[in-house]
Amino acid sequence: MSDSLYQAATEGLRYQDARERPLRELDGPSELPVSLVLNEIPMGTLLASPEALEPLALGHAFTAGWITRREEVTAIHLSRLRHGLAVRLDVSEALARKAEGHQRRESSVSSCGACGVQDEAELMAGLTRLPPRAALSPEALMRGLERLERATRRGMHLALGLDAEGGLISQGADIGRHNALDRVIGMSLDSGVWPEALLVSSRCSLELVQKTIRARIPTLATLAVPSRLAVETARACDLNLICAHRGRRLELLSGQAD
Numbered sequence: 001m002s003d004s005l006y007q008a009a010t011e012g013l014r015y016q017d018a019r020e021r022p023l024r025e026l027d028g029p030s031e032l033p034v035s036l037v038l039n040e041i042p043m044g045t046l047l048a049s050p051e052a053l054e055p056l057a058l059g060h061a062f063t064a065g066w067i068t069r070r071e072e073v074t075a076i077h078l079s080r081l082r083h084g085l086a087v088r089l090d091v092s093e094a095l096a097r098k099a100e101g102h103q104r105r106e107s108s109v110s111s112c113g114a115c116g117v118q119d120e121a122e123l124m125a126g127l128t129r130l131p132p133r134a135a136l137s138p139e140a141l142m143r144g145l146e147r148l149e150r151a152t153r154r155g156m157h158l159a160l161g162l163d164a165e166g167g168l169i170s171q172g173a174d175i176g177r178h179n180a181l182d183r184v185i186g187m188s189l190d191s192g193v194w195p196e197a198l199l200v201s202s203r204c205s206l207e208l209v210q211k212t213i214r215a216r217i218p219t220l221a222t223l224a225v226p227s228r229l230a231v232e233t234a235r236a237c238d239l240n241l242i243c244a245h246r247g248r249r250l251e252l253l254s255g256q257a258d
Contacts, residue, residue, distance in 0.1 A: 029155040029175045033084030038066060038096045049156065049174045050085055053078060056172075056179055057087040059186030063211040066099035067091065070189040127210060127237055133218035134256045135240035136197040140166035141221055144199045145247050148223075157202050159184045161195030169195045177202040178211070185215045197221060197240075204241070206230045213237050219255070226253065 018026075032050045036043045036057055043066065048056060054076050061067045067089075075090040091099075136144075143166030151158055153173055159180035161170035170191075172183025177200055188194045197219035198212055204226030210233070212220040220234070221242040231253050234241035240255030 027154060029153070031175050033081075035081060035084065035086040036060060037086060037088040038091055038099055039088070039093065041096050041100050043099065045084070046176070046179060048176060048179045052172070052183055053085065053087050055183045055186030055190060056174070057089060057186065058189050059172075059182030059184070059211075060179075061089060061099075062185060062189055063182055063214050065102060065214075067095070070192075127213055127233065129236070130213060130216060130218060130238045132238055132256050133240065135242060135252055136162065136164070136166070136219045136221070138250050140164060141197070141199070141242065141244065141250060142166070142247075144168075144197070144221070145244060148199055148201055149247075152201070156180075157200070159201070160199045161188065162197045162199055164196045169193060178207055181208055181211050185211065188215070199244075203227075204230045204243070206233060209233050209237075209239060209241065213239055223247075 030050055031047055033045050034048045034050070034053060034056070035045045038061075046060065057076065058070065058073065061073070067073060072091055072095055073089045077088040077090070079086045079088070140162065144160055144162045147166075147168050148158060148160055151160070151171060156173045156175060157177040157180045159172045159177070160168060161184045163169055170184045170187040172180040172187070174180040174183060181198065181200060184195070184198060194215070195217060198217055199221045200208060201223055203224035204220070204222035206227060206229045208222065209220065209230045219240040219242065221244055223244050223246050225243055226241060231241060235254040238255060241253045243251045243253060245251060
């Protein structure tokens, strides 16, 4: 844009002053600290959207390696804290002690929860090579992208669990993309129905790849370009990793073509 066109386009442009607008009138997403507890052991705090907390807690516990099966959790309890919410998972004492041994030292973790781990071995723990599976077909993924567009929520990340035809199996929404993915995985733990692919409305970081591999879901598709480390890890583990480039083109970065 030339200087003259820029000046014409911006002439008279002003901020709309919303500094005094009451918080209840703002249309942004809700966000609260959600503390995760195994029995009586605090395991960490997520900043997350305060809805559908049971699948979030289950999915996070699974992808963090605290549990390996849904049956290991005998009950889930929700409670209010002074500034947030708590989700307690009842497990065996032996399992709780084992999970506590792998607990991250930080008292809280961000929505991109890989921050703060102790070393590379902890960061890469639990990854394995997946059985070779063909990636979701482009036609099926386009159907999933249409569903993602229809389900868009202002200020929220979405994760969809898709079947082989691009049909919707499960859906998770959260202010954090990792939490949205954990919600879908938690729903699969609860139902026993696992998707052929995950579609996430964000860029792809290493942790999204890790969570998908730990859930042994063969295909992960994201809207924006993944990090190089995410691609490297996906290739090492035979995960089908697809960048959808906001629906403009589909790029298979690792895994198996038809």
